[in-house]
Amino acid sequence: MTALSYKPFAIYFISNSLSLLGLWMQKVSIGWLAWHLTESTFWTSFVALSLMAPAGFLGPFFGVWAEKWDMRKASIILKFLMFCVSIIIFYLQFLELHSILSLAILTIVYGVLSAIYHPVRLVFVSVVVKKKYLGSAIGLNSASFNASRVLGPALAGFLMLYFDLNLTFLTSALFYLPIIFILFFIPLLKRDIQSFKKGSFKKDFFQGLLYSLKNKIIKNNLCIVFINALFIRGVLEIQPTIAGDILSGSSTSLSLITASAGVGALLASIFLGSSKYFQNNLAEMFFPMIIFGFISSFLIGIFVQLEIIILLFLFLGFSTTLIGIGTQTLIQLEVTDQFRARVLTWWSTISFGSLSIGGIVIGFFGELIPLEIVLISASIGGFLLYIYFVRRSYGFFSFSSKNVNS
Numbered sequence: 441m442t443a444l445s446y447k448p449f450a451i452y453f454i455s456n457s458l459s460l461l462g463l464w465m466q467k468v469s470i471g472w473l474a475w476h477l478t479e480s481t482f483w484t485s486f487v488a489l490s491l492m493a494p495a496g497f498l499g500p501f502f503g504v505w506a507e508k509w510d511m512r513k514a515s516i517i518l519k520f521l522m523f524c525v526s527i528i529i530f531y532l533q534f535l536e537l538h539s540i541l542s543l544a545i546l547t548i549v550y551g552v553l554s555a556i557y558h559p560v561r562l563v564f565v566s567v568v569v570k571k572k573y574l575g576s577a578i579g580l581n582s583a584s585f586n587a588s589r590v591l592g593p594a595l596a597g598f599l600m601l602y603f604d605l606n607l608t609f610l611t612s613a614l615f616y617l618p619i620i621f622i623l624f625f626i627p628l629l630k631r632d633i634q635s636f637k638k639g640s641f642k643k644d645f646f647q648g649l650l651y652s653l654k655n656k657i658i659k660n661n662l663c664i665v666f667i668n669a670l671f672i673r674g675v676l677e678i679q680p681t682i683a684g685d686i687l688s689g690s691s692t693s694l695s696l697i698t699a700s701a702g703v704g705a706l707l708a709s710i711f712l713g714s715s716k717y718f719q720n721n722l723a724e725m726f727f728p729m730i731i732f733g734f735i736s737s738f739l740i741g742i743f744v745q746l747e748i749i750i751l752l753f754l755f756l757g758f759s760t761t762l763i764g765i766g767t768q769t770l771i772q773l774e775v776t777d778q779f780r781a782r783v784l785t786w787w788s789t790i791s792f793g794s795l796s797i798g799g800i801v802i803g804f805f806g807e808l809i810p811l812e813i814v815l816i817s818a819s820i821g822g823f824l825l826y827i828y829f830v831r832r833s834y835g836f837f838s839f840s841s842k843n844v845n846s
Contacts (some may be wrong), residue, residue, distance in 0.1 A: 443577035448626050449569045450810025453577075455618040457584045459519070462615030464592025465599075466526060467491060468698055469608045471680030472600070472691045473533065477540050481811055484681045485803025487540070489796045490547040494555035494678060496793025502556050511564050512651060516623045518557040519616060519695055528614035534606050559785065567628045577801055586761070588703030603692075610814060614762050618682045648782025657774045660833050662790055667829065668763045669791045671822025672733040674798025675740065675815065676701055676756055681803055683813045685744055693698040700750045704757025712765055727830065733759040734823045741815030764791065 443449045467488070474487035529546050532538045569577045652658045675682075679701070683694035701770040736755040743749060768787055775783045798818070805814045 443569050443573040443580055446569055446573055449573065449577055450723055451622055452619075453580060453584065453687050455622045456581070457588065458615045459619045460585055460588035461592045461595065462526070462612040464588050464698075464702075465596040465608060465612035468680075468691075468695055469600070469612065469754050470473075470543065471678055472683075473498075473538065473605060473682035474540065474543060474692050475680050477538065478541050479684065480540075481681045482680075482803040483544070483807030484684065485678045485806070487544050488680050488801045489548050489677055490544060490793050491551045492552065492691045494548070494551040494795050495558050496789050497553065497753040497789070498555045502559050509560065511560065511567050511626055511633055512623060514560050515557070515564055516620060518560065519623065521602070522550060522557070523613060523616040524622060525553065526609070526616065530606065530613055530761045531611035532614070533609055552774075553758035558788065568626065570629070571837045582709060582775060583695050583706075586702065589635040589705055589757075591702075593695045593698035593702065597699070598694050599694070600691040609824050621812065640738050648779055648786055651775075651779045654787050655774065658771050661771050662787060663829055663833070664730070664763065665767050665787060665790050667792035667826050668730055668733065668760060669821060670798040671818055671825075672730070672737055672756065673764075673791070673795040674802060675737045675818075676753070676760060677795050678801045678803055679753070680738065681811065682749070682808065685806065686740070687749065689746065693746055695748055696746070700753040701757035703760040704754040704759075707754075709759035709765065710756045714760065715836050725766060727760050728730050728761040728827055730826060731823070732761075734819050734826070737822075738816055738819035739818070741812040744812075774846075 444453065447783070470485065470487040470491070474484045523689050525546055529538075529543070529550075532546075534543060565577050565581060595834065596608050652662060673843060680694055683689050683697060688691045710721075733756055736752045736759070740752050741747055768784070771783060771787055772780070774832070781843060802811075802814050802818060
């Protein structure tokens with residue numbers, strides 16, 4: 441039996457899936473509006489990444505606090521505030537009052553709220569379902585997130601093409617309402633919050649970091665996450681810049697490449713969930729997948745045909761998702777329960793923080809020289825850094841699980 445057989449989770453799953461759909465619709469719409477306002481690679485990248493960056497830089501702080509909060513109250517307050525920001529973005533667009541400054545400020549505020557909500561969301565599923573359904577619930581939530589990466593951009597592209605940006609922003613905002621309503625009434629399991637309130641924030645914060653650095657397996661996986669996010673995932677997060685600058689395209693082009701990356705991510709999730717080979721040989725997959733990612737990023741800087749770039753983004757979505765889930769899985773298998781939440785928060789921080797830095801740096805240099813040259817240079821530089829890391833940590837091209845887990 442899956443977690444969907446448990447009615448409270450089924451209701452939560454449907455309403456949460458709608459909110460995720462709204463999130464990805466908004467992400468595409470904000471990126472396209474930023475390009476439309478400025479036609480600047482830096483500002484478009486900055487605004488697009490403002491939705492993600494706070495989760496990277498503020499994640500460890502909120503990860504320590506989140507375990508001590510009332511999950512229902514925190515979820516309702518944060519989702520309502522995210523809805524309010526979304527409505528303000530729509531209202532300013534409706535009145536044609538948006539400037540790049542107002543859009544940047546609102547996306548940063550939304551990004552901070554998302555950063556606070558991220559650890560709450562990870563913990564929340566454990567208070568919705570009983571332990572026997574937990575594995576199924578986590579898998580379904582992951583599938584929902586990746587499916588929304590495909591459907592959200594596709595729906596946003598349809599609305600922008602056949603209607604306008606105003607309706608796209610309004611629709612994305614309204615998709616938050618069902619989850620806010622459901623959170624008031626859904627039955628939750630009791631948590632022993634008092635047991636989380638004994639440790640000091642400073643101690644909890646640094647213990648997770650020190651534990652990660654002292655454990656070779658965890659440290660090596662975090663290094664892989666850093667390189668993958670900085671040089672490859674950063675490219676995924678500046679899709680509005682690529683659609684506007686390299687493709688000289690429309691909102692449809694942006695929706696297509698974003699949805700394509702989502703398809704790749706969804707395929708990677710399916711393969712990891714169904715293939716015993718992938719599950720048993722995660723570490724061996726890292727080297728070919730990250731090289732695959734560098735090659736795809738390199739080729740995006742060479743080809744300007746929409747059809748080819750759509751295919752390359754599918755490859756990027758697949759490779760980066762496999763590396764992301766794979767490293768998280770290996771860390772989960774290694775870390776003790778006592779440090780699990782704090783170590784996974786650092787995994788999330790390095791992932792979101794690095795891709796934000798990578799994307800903004802690419803956007804900055806894209807103002808000075810052609811974006812194609814920036815992408816090619818970043819791919820080559822990242823590849824050389826990764827080869828150095830492999831040689832130093834494992835021995836050249838030696839990537840067996842025996843080496844990874846030693």
